[in-house]
Amino acid sequence: MAFLELKNLVKRFGATTVVDDFNLDIQEGEFMSxxxxxxxxxxxxxxxxxxxxxxxxGSIRIAGVEVAxxxxxxxxxxxxxxxxxxxxxxxVRRNIAFGLKVTGxxxxxxxxxxxxxxxxxxxxxxxxxxxxxMSGGQQQRVALARALAPRPKxxxxxxxxxxxxxxxxxxxxxxxxxxQRQTGITTVYVTHDQEEALxxxxxxxxxxxxxxxxxxxxxxxxxxxxxxxxxxxxGTLNVLDAMVMDSAQGRLLVSGQExxxxxxxxxxxxxxLSLRPEMLSLEHHPHHENRLRGTLSNVIFxxxxxxxxxxxxxxxxxxxxxxxPRLALPPLxxxxxxxxxxxxxxxxx
Amino acid sequence: xxxxxRHALRQSGWAWLWMTLGSLYFLIPLxxxxxxxxxxxxxxxGFTAYAKVFADPQFLxxxxxxxxxxxxxxxVGLALILPTMIWVHLRxxxxxxxxxxxxxxxxxxxxxxxxxxxxxMYGVLSFxxxxxxxxxxxxxxxxxxxxxxxxxxxxxxxxxxxxLTEAAQSLGAGWGTILFRVLLPNLRISLLSAVFLTFxxxxxxxxLAVMLAWPAFGPYMAxxxxxxxxxxxxxxxxxxxxxxxLIGLIQFASRSLAGQGSALGGxx
Numbered sequence: 001m002a003f004l005e006l007k008n009l010v011k012r013f014g015a016t017t018v019v020d021d022f023n024l025d026i027q028e029g030e031f032m033s034x035x036x037x038x039x040x041x042x043x044x045x046x047x048x049x050x051x052x053x054x055x056x057x058g059s060i061r062i063a064g065v066e067v068a069x070x071x072x073x074x075x076x077x078x079x080x081x082x083x084x085x086x087x088x089x090x091x092v093r094r095n096i097a098f099g100l101k102v103t104g105x106x107x108x109x110x111x112x113x114x115x116x117x118x119x120x121x122x123x124x125x126x127x128x129x130x131x132x133x134m135s136g137g138q139q140q141r142v143a144l145a146r147a148l149a150p151r152p153k154x155x156x157x158x159x160x161x162x163x164x165x166x167x168x169x170x171x172x173x174x175x176x177x178x179x180q181r182q183t184g185i186t187t188v189y190v191t192h193d194q195e196e197a198l199x200x201x202x203x204x205x206x207x208x209x210x211x212x213x214x215x216x217x218x219x220x221x222x223x224x225x226x227x228x229x230x231x232x233x234x235g236t237l238n239v240l241d242a243m244v245m246d247s248a249q250g251r252l253l254v255s256g257q258e259x260x261x262x263x264x265x266x267x268x269x270x271x272x273l274s275l276r277p278e279m280l281s282l283e284h285h286p287h288h289e290n291r292l293r294g295t296l297s298n299v300i301f302x303x304x305x306x307x308x309x310x311x312x313x314x315x316x317x318x319x320x321x322x323x324x325p326r327l328a329l330p331p332l333x334x335x336x337x338x339x340x341x342x343x344x345x346x347x348x349x
Numbered sequence: 350x351x352x353x354x355r356h357a358l359r360q361s362g363w364a365w366l367w368m369t370l371g372s373l374y375f376l377i378p379l380x381x382x383x384x385x386x387x388x389x390x391x392x393x394x395g396f397t398a399y400a401k402v403f404a405d406p407q408f409l410x411x412x413x414x415x416x417x418x419x420x421x422x423x424x425v426g427l428a429l430i431l432p433t434m435i436w437v438h439l440r441x442x443x444x445x446x447x448x449x450x451x452x453x454x455x456x457x458x459x460x461x462x463x464x465x466x467x468x469x470m471y472g473v474l475s476f477x478x479x480x481x482x483x484x485x486x487x488x489x490x491x492x493x494x495x496x497x498x499x500x501x502x503x504x505x506x507x508x509x510x511x512x513l514t515e516a517a518q519s520l521g522a523g524w525g526t527i528l529f530r531v532l533l534p535n536l537r538i539s540l541l542s543a544v545f546l547t548f549x550x551x552x553x554x555x556x557l558a559v560m561l562a563w564p565a566f567g568p569y570m571a572x573x574x575x576x577x578x579x580x581x582x583x584x585x586x587x588x589x590x591x592x593x594x595l596i597g598l599i600q601f602a603s604r605s606l607a608g609q610g611s612a613l614g615g616x617x
């Protein structure tokens with residue numbers, strides 16, 4: 001039995017259906033991310049689990065107990081908000097102790113638990129500070145400690161890193177994952193940032209327009225996207241127009257050149273061929289059965305990666321290559337040939 | 350460079366001129382009243398008028414009565430308006446414009462109309478209701494509503510009301526805990542200004558007290574103003590000092606609370 005079960009969950013605001021027939025099982029100790037663009041229903045789903053929104057239909061079970069009609073303060077669910085929501089009138093210690101005091105922990109136990117939490121977030125010396133005396137990253141760590149202190153059954157994080165700058169975001173992301181592993185708490189993480197979802201999660205739910213598009217491990221989502229939406233949403237992707245020549249043998253025609261996919265492709269005339277930029281190369285490799293000829297039209301320097309844009313007769317494709325000392329690029333406008341293995345071909349209708 | 354400096358100088362010159370004119374407009378009548386209030390005894394400047402005011406037992410009696418009414422108005426007004434406004438801000442944002450319009454009504458409807466409305470309405474029900482001080486307090490709450498509304502509204506806008514409430518809820522807090530341990534401490538400054546504004550309105554209020562026949566401070570001041578010469582000036586200066594004292598107190602409280610680390614401007 002799953003630890004958190006969401007069954008046929010529906011949420012309507014007036015005539016708009018924001019979450020539509022959402023079904024998901026989350027195992028105990030799992031780190032699950034809800035990933036999607038704005039308005040896809042990910043936050044609404046999270047807020048239904050927290051109890052801040054009442055589902056229009058469906059059930060929410062935590063450890064086998066139906067909680068859809070239980071008020072949020074009795075659900076035993078910890079929540080971390082995008083804008084921290086620390087109590088401005090309380091010190092860090094009092095913020096962390098808040099949940100313990102209201103749920104009747106004894107004073108000595110509360111003090112011990114607060115110390116434990118401060119140690120967990122490596123902020124022992126900040127106990128007497130007020131929220132406005134700390135940076136955003138520090139405030140969010142305190143918010144995490146405050147949510148974890150009363151030992152909730154589930155931890156919910158609603159875009160907790162969105163308000164922080166890139167460097168702190170990366171560091172805090174690792175810290176959140178380490179703390180989650182250390183405490184073993186079942187976690188649901190809402191984000192619109194695919195990199196965050198891919199690097200943190202055990203599994204990811206990709207959502208669009210209130211519906212689940214795919215549930216899978218980061219590896220599955222990235223390498224075997226269920227449909228064109230997931231494929232284009234996660235990572236950079238070349239989507240090329242192609243014509244099917246032989247559906248059984250996976251033979252396609254792309255910009256007048258033949259490409260062979262690893263398996264049979266859907267029958268029909270026009271399909272889309274998706275290729276990840278990192279699967280493509282200008283160098284010759286024996287296992288690169290496919291080659292597309294074109295001219296080098298742009299070079300974009302991204303630090304550790306150099307992104308090349310190659311134009312065929314009628315469409316562009318981008319390819320990524322590592323920025324190594326040996327990297328020798330042809331001049332712009334030079335004819336090049338892009339190689340890739342058959343397995344790199346993702347064909348969708 | 351030179352031209353810039355001349356421009357800046359001219360700008361600040363104008364600023365000083367307008368500020369001086371504004372201050373004079375405000376200060377000259379006040380000074381005149383103060384000087385007039387010092388002439389209680391012929392030929393000497395002194396505090397005779399003030400001594401007379403303090404010696405009059407009615408002064409203290411009426412002030413004490415209005416003080417009690419002010420406290421009651423503050424308690425009833427806040428108990429009624431604060432939870433309503435929190436609820437509207439959190440759960441019924443659609444009702445905000447309605448509340449906003451209601452808060453302007455006391456400015457539009459003169460107190461004399463309000464008081465006759467109250468007498469007509471409650472006089473029909475029973476005489477005891479009209480003669481009870483609660484009707485006066487109810488009227489005062491209506492008069493203070495715009496001020497309490499605006500002060501509390503500013504406070505609620507300055508904090509992350511939804512975030513703080515939900516954070517407290519997810520930590521297991523009920524509505525009582527949220528109100529008294531999370532929201533009220535973060536609304537202290539705006540509540541203080543609501544309290545002091547209400548206080549100064551009630552202390553000087555005339556129409557309701559006269560029409561409902563209560564021995565309040567407002568009617569007393571009017572009476573003194575009609576019958577005597579120097580004492581009303583002394584009273585005016587006293588009530589001015591009282592009001593400014595209260596405003597100073599708000600300032601002092603906001604500064605010392607801010608220094609304590611009670612952030613006033615949200616959670617960021």
